[in-house]
Amino acid sequence: MFARNVxxxxxxxxxxxxxxTLEKEVLPVLRKQQGFQDEVAFVNPxxxxxxxxSFWQSKDKAEAYSRTGYPEVLKALSQVVEGxxxxxxxxxxxSTFHKIAARA
Numbered sequence: 001m002f003a004r005n006v007x008x009x010x011x012x013x014x015x016x017x018x019x020x021t022l023e024k025e026v027l028p029v030l031r032k033q034q035g036f037q038d039e040v041a042f043v044n045p046x047x048x049x050x051x052x053x054s055f056w057q058s059k060d061k062a063e064a065y066s067r068t069g070y071p072e073v074l075k076a077l078s079q080v081v082e083g084x085x086x087x088x089x090x091x092x093x094x095s096t097f098h099k100i101a102a103r104a
Contacts, residue, residue, distance in 0.1 A: 001037065001092040002059040004066075006085045008050045014080040015047030022052070025076040029069050030054060035061025038097075055092065062089060 010018055022041055030036050035057040042051045056062040066087075074085070094101065 001095070002056045002062045003090045003092050004054045004056070004062050005088045005090065006052045006054075007087075008052065008077070008085045009082045010043070010048055010050055011080055011082050013047070015043045015050075018043065018050055018077070018080040021076055021080055026073050029072055029076075030065075033061070033065045033069050036065070059089065059091070 008018075019041075022039075027039060030039055037055040037057060039052065039054045041053075043049070054062070054065075056065070074081075077085075
């Protein structure tokens with residue numbers, strides 16, 4: 001399993017709009033992507049920063065989404081995000097939710 005971690009700087013007073021945009025515009029795009037598994041999003045207490053972590057069957061599936069679906073997601077989030085989101089990818093090593101145990 002592969003995870004994409006996206007760090008976003010939110011525009012002032014846009015945390016609620018970010019959450020709504022995620023629900024109404026971003027998640028429908030993600031659900032259509034081959035290999036998409038799950039999305040978890042966090043907003044800091046001040047509402048100035050968000051982190052969105054998506055889970056994919058494989059790195060290849062996540063990279064395909066980066067080329068096809070991600071530009072549409074960035075456009076949808078442009079109303080609430082300042083600057084360019086910072087993206088990092090990771091192999092998932094442990095997850096109680098996804099029942100992934102550490103590899104020996």
